Amino acid sequence: MNTAVYKFVETKAEIISIGNEVVSGRTVNTNASHIAWRLTSMGFFVKRIVSVRDEEDEIKDALLDSIRRGASLIVTTGGLGPTYDDKTLESIAKALQLDLELNEDALKMIEAKYRSKGIPLTEDRRKMALLPKGSIPIENNEGIAPGVIIDYKDSQILCTPGVPREMEGILETFLKGYLKSRPETSYYEESFVVSGIGESSISPLIKELVKKYNLYIKSHPKGKELQDPELEIQIAGNGQLDEIRRRVKECREEMEKAILKNNLSKKY
Amino acid sequence: MNTAVYKFVETKAEIISIGNEVVSGRTVNTNASHIAWRLTSMGFFVKRIVSVRDEEDEIKDALLDSIRRGASLIVTTGGLGPTYDDKTLESIAKALQLDLELNEDALKMIEAKYRSKGIPLTEDRRKMALLPKGSIPIENNEGIAPGVIIDYKDSQILCTPGVPREMEGILETFLKGYLKSRPETSYYEESFVVSGIGESSISPLIKELVKKYNLYIKSHPKGKELQDPELEIQIAGNGQLDEIRRRVKECREEMEKAILKNNLSKKY
Incomplete structure (x- = not known):
C-alpha cells in the first residue's frame, strides 16, 4: 500500500489553462479535461486544474503554486501564439x-512552416521561438507554435x-516519450448503471466499500434524484494493472450483490 | 477611467469547482464556464477558476487562496450532496x-422534499442542512441540497x-438578489468574423487598438492558421452600458476600416 501511495506522489500532475476566454466563461475548458483524462489514464494523479487570465502575474503565481504543491508534471495550455496576449x-x-x-530548433520549426507557405517571418512570429533557457521544443504538427518542455528542480513543465488539435498532438508526442520511462502504475476503472436508487440510499454502502478496498468510488446521478433516480457508479484506482483490475472487479461484485440483496432499488 | 478600474476591483469573482470527476478529466467542467459567463455578463470580473478534488485540505486551500487574492464573490460548485465525498x-x-x-431553514427545505415523496430523512440526508454558522440557504428547485450563502469579511461565498440544472437554478436565484444591489457596471461585447487572415497578421493592429481603447480584444482562430485562416474577433469591456457600447462600436469600426485599408486579408 505504501508503494502505491509513493507512486501517486511521484506522478502528481497539475494543469494550468491560460486564457481570458476560458476564465470569462466564453469558452468551455475542454482542453483541461482532455489533458486531465489522458494523464489519468496514463497513471498520473491529477491534483488540480487552474485557469488564469493572460496576465503575467497570474501565470507566474499559478505556476509557482503548482511547483510549491509538489506537482511532478505541470501541463499548461494556451498563450504560446504570436499575439500580444x-x-x-x-x-x-x-x-x-x-x-x-x-x-x-524552435526557430527552424517555425521558419520551415512559414517558408513553405511563402509567408515572411515577422518579429511577432519569431517570438514563438523565444523559449526559457534550457527548454526543449516539440514539433507542432497541426499548427505553428511548438510545444515546450522545461525541467525545473523536481518538476517538469x-x-x-x-x-x-495542436494541444492534443503535442501532448501525445510528449506522452509517447514519457511512456519509455514510465513507472509501473496504471489507472483502471469500471462503471455501471443502477436504476431506481438515489445517491443518498447508496451512500452508506459506498462509504463502506471505499474503506474496505481503498478505491475511488463515485455515484454520478443521471436521472432526477426524486422522480426517476438513476446512478452511474464508477469504481477506479491506480496501481499495478493486474492487481488494480482484480481489486476493482472484486469491489464491483460485492457492490452489485449488496444492491440486489438489500433490494436497495425497491427500498428507495 | 479610474472609476471603471475601481469597479473591476469591487466585483472581482473567482470560481471553485469541487469534484474528483472534474479534476480527473472524467467530466468536462461546463459548470465553471456557465458560472463564469453568467458572472461576466452581469459585470463581474472573473479572475480565476480552480478545480480541486473532494478533499478537505484541497477545498480549504483553494478557498483561503481566493479570499487572500481579494475575490469579492467566490462561487463554488459541487460537494453539497448527501454522500461521503x-x-x-x-x-x-x-x-x-x-x-x-x-x-x-435548510432542514425545512430538505424535509419537505423527502416528505412529499414519503422517503425517510436519514442522518446522511440531514447532513445537507449542516451549514457554517450564519449561512443563508437558497432553495434548490431542481433537487434537494440547498445552495448556501456565507459572508466572510469582505468576501461573499x-x-x-x-x-x-441545480447549480444554474441556485445561481439565478442568487443573481436576482444581487441585481437589486448591483453597481452600475455592465459587460458588453461584439464579435465578427474575418476570413483569410492569420492571427499573426492581425496581431499588431490588435495590440494598437487595445492600448487606444482600453478594451479586451481577442482573436479566436476558427480555420487552420496556414491553409484556410479565419478569425473571430471579440471586442469587449465593462463599464457604464452606454459608454462601453459606444467605445466597443468605435473600436470595431476602426478595426474593420484598417483591415479593409491595409488589405490585410490579401497580404496574408
Whole structure:
C-alpha cells in the first residue's frame, strides 16, 4: 500500500489553462479535461486544474503554486501564439528566473512552416521561438507554435498551445516519450448503471466499500434524484494493472450483490 | 477611467469547482464556464477558476487562496450532496473557523422534499442542512441540497451543487438578489468574423487598438492558421452600458476600416 501511495506522489500532475476566454466563461475548458483524462489514464494523479487570465502575474503565481504543491508534471495550455496576449513562456521564464532566448530548433520549426507557405517571418512570429533557457521544443504538427518542455528542480513543465488539435498532438508526442520511462502504475476503472436508487440510499454502502478496498468510488446521478433516480457508479484506482483490475472487479461484485440483496432499488 | 478600474476591483469573482470527476478529466467542467459567463455578463470580473478534488485540505486551500487574492464573490460548485465525498460545507467551515450547525431553514427545505415523496430523512440526508454558522440557504428547485450563502469579511461565498440544472437554478436565484444591489457596471461585447487572415497578421493592429481603447480584444482562430485562416474577433469591456457600447462600436469600426485599408486579408 505504501508503494502505491509513493507512486501517486511521484506522478502528481497539475494543469494550468491560460486564457481570458476560458476564465470569462466564453469558452468551455475542454482542453483541461482532455489533458486531465489522458494523464489519468496514463497513471498520473491529477491534483488540480487552474485557469488564469493572460496576465503575467497570474501565470507566474499559478505556476509557482503548482511547483510549491509538489506537482511532478505541470501541463499548461494556451498563450504560446504570436499575439500580444500570448504571455505563457515569458511569464514562466520570469517565474523561474530563466532567461528567454532564441531557441534554434524552435526557430527552424517555425521558419520551415512559414517558408513553405511563402509567408515572411515577422518579429511577432519569431517570438514563438523565444523559449526559457534550457527548454526543449516539440514539433507542432497541426499548427505553428511548438510545444515546450522545461525541467525545473523536481518538476517538469509541458507547455502546449490553446488550439485543441495542436494541444492534443503535442501532448501525445510528449506522452509517447514519457511512456519509455514510465513507472509501473496504471489507472483502471469500471462503471455501471443502477436504476431506481438515489445517491443518498447508496451512500452508506459506498462509504463502506471505499474503506474496505481503498478505491475511488463515485455515484454520478443521471436521472432526477426524486422522480426517476438513476446512478452511474464508477469504481477506479491506480496501481499495478493486474492487481488494480482484480481489486476493482472484486469491489464491483460485492457492490452489485449488496444492491440486489438489500433490494436497495425497491427500498428507495 | 479610474472609476471603471475601481469597479473591476469591487466585483472581482473567482470560481471553485469541487469534484474528483472534474479534476480527473472524467467530466468536462461546463459548470465553471456557465458560472463564469453568467458572472461576466452581469459585470463581474472573473479572475480565476480552480478545480480541486473532494478533499478537505484541497477545498480549504483553494478557498483561503481566493479570499487572500481579494475575490469579492467566490462561487463554488459541487460537494453539497448527501454522500461521503460531499465535503464542501464542512471544509469551508473549517477554513473560516466557523461552527457547522443545523440550519433550521435548510432542514425545512430538505424535509419537505423527502416528505412529499414519503422517503425517510436519514442522518446522511440531514447532513445537507449542516451549514457554517450564519449561512443563508437558497432553495434548490431542481433537487434537494440547498445552495448556501456565507459572508466572510469582505468576501461573499455562494455554494452551489454540482448537478448543472441545480447549480444554474441556485445561481439565478442568487443573481436576482444581487441585481437589486448591483453597481452600475455592465459587460458588453461584439464579435465578427474575418476570413483569410492569420492571427499573426492581425496581431499588431490588435495590440494598437487595445492600448487606444482600453478594451479586451481577442482573436479566436476558427480555420487552420496556414491553409484556410479565419478569425473571430471579440471586442469587449465593462463599464457604464452606454459608454462601453459606444467605445466597443468605435473600436470595431476602426478595426474593420484598417483591415479593409491595409488589405490585410490579401497580404496574408
